[in-house]
Amino acid sequence: MKIGKIEIHNPVFLAPMEDVSDTPFRLICKRLGADVLVTEFTSSEALIRNVKTAFHKISIRDEERPIGVQIFGSNEETMANAARIAESIRPDFIDINCGCWVRNLVARGEGAGLLKNIPKLERIIKKVVATVTVPVTVKTRLGWDHDNIVILDVAKIVEAQGAKALTVHCRTRSQGYGGNADWSWLEKIRKTISIPLIANGDIKTPEHAKILFEMGCDGIMIGRAAISNPWIFQQTKHFLSTGQHLSEATMQERIDLCIEHLRLSVQFKGKRTGVADFRKHYAGYLSGFPFIARLRAGLIALNDSDEIIRQLTNFKQSLA
Numbered sequence: 001m002k003i004g005k006i007e008i009h010n011p012v013f014l015a016p017m018e019d020v021s022d023t024p025f026r027l028i029c030k031r032l033g034a035d036v037l038v039t040e041f042t043s044s045e046a047l048i049r050n051v052k053t054a055f056h057k058i059s060i061r062d063e064e065r066p067i068g069v070q071i072f073g074s075n076e077e078t079m080a081n082a083a084r085i086a087e088s089i090r091p092d093f094i095d096i097n098c099g100c101w102v103r104n105l106v107a108r109g110e111g112a113g114l115l116k117n118i119p120k121l122e123r124i125i126k127k128v129v130a131t132v133t134v135p136v137t138v139k140t141r142l143g144w145d146h147d148n149i150v151i152l153d154v155a156k157i158v159e160a161q162g163a164k165a166l167t168v169h170c171r172t173r174s175q176g177y178g179g180n181a182d183w184s185w186l187e188k189i190r191k192t193i194s195i196p197l198i199a200n201g202d203i204k205t206p207e208h209a210k211i212l213f214e215m216g217c218d219g220i221m222i223g224r225a226a227i228s229n230p231w232i233f234q235q236t237k238h239f240l241s242t243g244q245h246l247s248e249a250t251m252q253e254r255i256d257l258c259i260e261h262l263r264l265s266v267q268f269k270g271k272r273t274g275v276a277d278f279r280k281h282y283a284g285y286l287s288g289f290p291f292i293a294r295l296r297a298g299l300i301a302l303n304d305s306d307e308i309i310r311q312l313t314n315f316k317q318s319l320a
Ligand SMILES: Cc1cc2nc3c(=O)[nH]c(=O)nc-3n(C[C@H](O)[C@H](O)[C@H](O)COP(=O)(O)O)c2cc1C
Pocket: 015, 016, 017, 018, 019, 020, 039, 040, 041, 070, 097, 099, 100, 139, 169, 200, 201, 202, 203, 221, 222, 223, 224, 225
């Protein structure tokens, strides 16, 4: 698969996930085999208004490459100006979000709201592509709802307007994250466009990845499955190249990675925010452990990272 200077065979992407795919999580996934990273989405309005948190969201480090910055919005001028700002931090590509289902965002015509105004989506892609020199990609859903599946038209527009790849979360907007992703659309999309097609939605095992590559997808993108199992990237790549399964991470390895991730969170965000933002990750790292609810509740109540690490280390020793 080729997007600009990125050339990787059967790449496995980490999905953009708001409040999850931040720098610490991206670094963890990169180390565990993710080939391509994408930042969580950032508002084009916030970027052009110079909002500090928006700049935090698009900040990237060289060791994360190749990495794309994702932006959202519904105004072509604003999107183009935000893309120019995003380009100044030298991402490997800029991704346009056309899939976020959140109510207040789609009400403003942003994210999946653009699936209700395809001419506007077309103008946004055209304008952003004309404004920046880095490759532009698009991430979208199948359509607004089951009766309005527009992905084949959207795919043609994305390609015609000069985008260099298309990611499809194989659900409609009205599904949110419910029901099952319908991968059967991918074969039809594959026949419709010649730019790289990246499959997304419910990829939870290396076997899922194999099925999607065999269907002709050029890349696959993993989101939620990486939250409780960041090892999924190396497990998938190992399976794709050897046909063999790597063993699952042990409980000790899960705790070690949890501690490492917490340290990165504190390093990048400071003690207070680093610990607070990390709370959502305990459930993932500790899932599958017996009698874990009490430990998790205790960790969530703590603000001191040294104490959290001490408790996690004690727990690990108790397992041994
Ligand atoms: C917590 C969370 C935040 C998300 N934030 C974004 C986002 O910022 N941009 C985006 O394009 N998709 C976002 N998504 C959607 C994911 O990128 C992905 O399309 C979706 O989770 C389906 O893939 P999965 O089944 O592998 O999780 C988010 C999903 C989750 C669960």
